[in-house]
Amino acid sequence: MVRLDSFGGPEVLNIREVPAPQAGPGQIRVRVTAAGLNPMDWIMTADAGTAARFGLSLPAGFGTDYAGVVDQAGAGVTGFAPGDPVFGGALSRAVADFVVVDAAAGIAANEAHHTPHGVDDRTAATLAIAGRTAAAALAVINPGPADTVLIGGAAGGVGVFAVQLARLAGARVIGTGSATSSEFLRDLGAEPVTYGDGLADRVRALAAGRVTAAIDLHGTETVHAARELDVPDERICTIAAQIDGVTAANGANAAPGALEEIARLIAAGRLRVPIAATFPIEQIRTAAELQAGRHAHGKVVVDLS
CATH class of the missing domain: 3.90.180.10 (Medium-chain alcohol dehydrogenases, catalytic domain)
Structure with missing residues (x-):
């Protein structure tokens, strides 16, 4: 996973081997295949004061938008099963091999949605934020x-x-x-x-x-x-x-169902998501620098598959 041991810019992003998280009751674990980057990713990890406002402390992860496949479902989970393609948000921990989210949650910091047929993972990984x-x-x-x-x-x-x-x-x-x-x-x-x-x-x-x-x-x-x-x-x-x-x-502030509607529009070919660039996780610093420069036309995505 990408981890920060100190707050700062892209130069503090490092790849670390950590134990895989496990899905608890009401949770699902997702094997991440792609993570989309957003301005909030680097803004909220730039300094300790900003990070604290988002409930983040060191060591911290990086990235929020993800897409992948469910590979664990905890006790009491309904609506999701291993093998389901999903997308959503996992606040400051999406650029990782696995994320664990609450199956019933509905906020971008901690959520999962079924990826419609016809929407690829790179595209799905750009949607939540x-x-x-x-x-x-x-x-x-x-x-x-x-x-x-x-x-x-x-x-x-x-x-x-x-x-x-x-x-x-x-x-x-x-x-x-x-x-x-x-x-x-x-x-x-x-x-x-x-x-x-x-x-x-x-x-x-x-x-x-x-x-x-x-x-x-x-x-x-x-x-x-x-x-x-x-x-x-x-x-x-x-x-x-x-x-x-x-x-x-x-x-x-988005209305309930807004994100699912956007995914449906993409699946129907009525809305498209331009991908400005994709990077392997080993180039996370380069990816973050491009996104932080605010001149990319479209979305920047990190591949993890």
Whole structure:
């Protein structure tokens, strides 16, 4: 497994041999085949104070999103059996040969869901955090066919879900990104616009002055642009910043069943998850550095099979 013996950046990530965990009553053990990385993975293990807020102490694991196959089911478990393909979240312990989670849990830090037929493990391993977060943000602004939605950071891990979910709801989507992400955003269904100074003016020209909702997936720039474009605060959402009058969403706010619905959309071919890069566990530091750089178009996945 990947273990941290001190808090810090990718340089503190090490591979360690540890005893395999065992499933207790009400728990399942999953043999992990893939783990998806998210910003929260390195943010919450960067220092002791942040780690403590997430209930983490040393030694700690790394990564939350996983996919794999059930290989143990504890006493009293129903709904899961050895051999079942599953995906979910195991807070700061997903990049490992095995994870143990509560079979009946429903939060991204400790959960399992059946992987639908037709969804591969690499894709399934990207869903728990980013999928839940995107669903929660979309629920705040509730887009529909009459909307033009501005999404800041649209090419990132949460953005790829948010763009497609908004499009499936019938909305027009304008997505901010770097100049190099334009074609990627078009492929997702968004109209690209570069971030930075003058964002509101560029969006105004592209949207003929009409933007009705906005999600800021990076910081506050998109919020300020949306306000310049007269988007009401109740139709603006953030995930990485707190701004008076604007609702902040995270995966914990996602409606029950949101993650399963995203998996069903993928299985049906109506939503796709671009994988920016995959790495073997031996290259965990390189994988974490790429993800932490925030310039990957799509998701970064660690292979464990």
